[in-house]
Amino acid sequence: MSPLLAEITVSHYLAVGAVLFVTGVLCMATKRNALGVLMGIELVLNGANVNFVAFGSKYLRADPLGLDGNLMALFVIVFAAAEAAVALAIALNFYNNHTTIDVDKAEDLKG
Amino acid sequence: MAVFFAHTLGIPGPLAYLLAALIQSGLILGLVAIGALFFIWLERKVSGRIQDRLGPTRVGGRFGWLQTLADGIKLIGKEDLTPKDADGLLFRVAPYVSFAASYTAYLALPFSNGWVALDLNIAVFFIVAVLGLEVFGVILAGYASGSKWSLFGAMREAAQVVSYEVPLGICIVVPVLICGTMNLTTIGNMQAGWFTNWLIFHDPFTFVVFWVYFTCALASVNRAPFDLAEAESELVAGFLTEYSGLRWSYFFMAEYGSMLLVSGLAAILFFGGWNGPVPIFHWLGWAYEPGETAWHLTGFLANLAGCVNFIAKAVLGVTVMMWVRWTLPRLRIDQVMTMCLKYCVPLGTVGFLGALTWQAAGWWSPNDLAPLAPGGSAVVRETWVPVTPSDLTDPVPATAAGEGSAREPQAEAAAVDTHRQATVWSRSTGGEQL
């Protein structure tokens, strides 16, 4: 494959970011454990971060985003941590109320 | 070092890097391993003396200094047990995670002027970040052992380490804000001179901050009196219960490695690092001056002495940690948490605000810190950044390693500096910072 033989460019970083992103989406879709879904969310955000950092890197492009890319990634990391804390609190509450962490059992609001 | 290999020995570029990296990591690994050996022996001697007995005396002559080696051989020869309920993969991986975290942090720790494996611009931040990864190994170990003692110990330790990262961070920020840089080499170089130049004497708040840092560092590496996780009298051995033989020794290498690391970090941040109490080599004219780039033997010797000085300070710190361990009783977990949240955090914050005010108001301080000039390293450093092979074959251009800049953030000056590209060979560690 020619991309493997070429030098590393933004495209390669984007490919890694894409794989992380898609894996995260699949995790969110298929996991039955609520914490597994949460892990999928983390993977998605990491994929996006890789993209941001790739565009902000001055080693890869002549006119990078520079600081903007890095700071966006920083803010995404911080917000992801905050959201993980809240999501975990919700998951724990769910577990305490239903004694199960299986998201398939979260049917109380169903039709 | 890679440049030396590439130019002098004619080894091709990538291989030169590899060789240099291997040698440097081998040196650090040797330091960690031998350090662990030495510290275990030292601990037994120190604890023996404090408890009014002798400690090891038979193996290896009068002082038993080969005792640890004998213990190591015994540990390697032990049966490799894995409990039935243990999660196989995680049980086996956990010691390596702990050890890797402890070892990685050494990559950014300078041992002398320019003697650092990875001269990161954010070295302080990197070390704190990586130290926080050690708790992962502990949690995995505790869970994967499949026994409730291990799980309790691991959870306690995780809560403790994570809580103490907060005051640790606050305390570490104080020298950073005084020096204006996170680069450890630069921080060390700024404290050159007499011992009054050490940051601990900068103002009374920094003095207090050092003791808070020491306490938090003790808690961070799970040493007594904060060693709930390994409480021998309470939880069998906490998260280490099911570990025996070589895996156990990995955990202990990680622990002693971390102790040496936080002591070394304290030595650089507060005690001047490799700069001695008396600037002997400066008088002799041997030490590298800021802006010098040529290598000479006397400079190397000065750096070597600085390295010995630094290691001596770190070992002293570890000895004090051991002394504290065998003197003070163990704290309960709620006392540990109280200590963190009600004592260390407020004290650290007050110290931070005080040092900030002291620094901003420019009040008198015994320090006469060298300005934020690139006294960083006169020896060539290489980083992650891809360097085209031609750089390693072209002749070494004259370095432009000296732009000192004022400490006050002059935005225009900074703009000029950031636009002035450093050449391939110079590591203007200070010149391009505000």
Add this chain to the structure above:
Amino acid sequence: MILAAADWYSFFFILFGGIACVFAVAVLLTSNIVRMAFYLTVSLGATAGIFFLAGAEFVGAMQLMIYVGGTLVLLIFGVMLTAQAQFITMRTRSGEWVLSVIVGSSLLFLLLVAAFGVDSWRTRGQSDSLTVADAQTATAIGAALSGVRVDRLSVPASETQRLRGMSGYLLPFVVVSVHLLVVLVGAAYLARTRAMWREPGEQRRSRGESPAS
């Protein structure tokens, strides 16, 4: 591959990128929740390595500290708290797998085509050899968070100059701080302990209810 590996940058990129991707897929495929957390740790650590390679050292260290050292420890705590035997391994039905794989692979294909399709992204764009001046983003980041964009001072005087002081990241920084405070309070409230009530001989009620309700 040999050509690419002759350059250390490519080698380490392939190493870190490979580890990140492989362990992310491992997170997807395994059904043991604790192993999932461990694989995620390794994957995020490798992502931090990718950040370092791209020159974003500060972001890489932040990733290690906040994500791996904070968020994942949090996740592990959550896993431990809910790790009863029957919840450690939960399998997904195969029908869901088929659908997800179809959607996922088409999305991946789309993203890869986009990534390798734009020409300006396929070239390095560097005309001369890279200088080894390290990524001095730490100071610049701090200044940017205080509102001063020291990397944009060369922008010619114009509208932008008037707004230069406001082109920094001060506002998002403050917003993030308040946001974190709100999250802290909210999460602490949500996760507060409530008294458990159990009468002798009675079946265990769900936690959070008092017997009077």
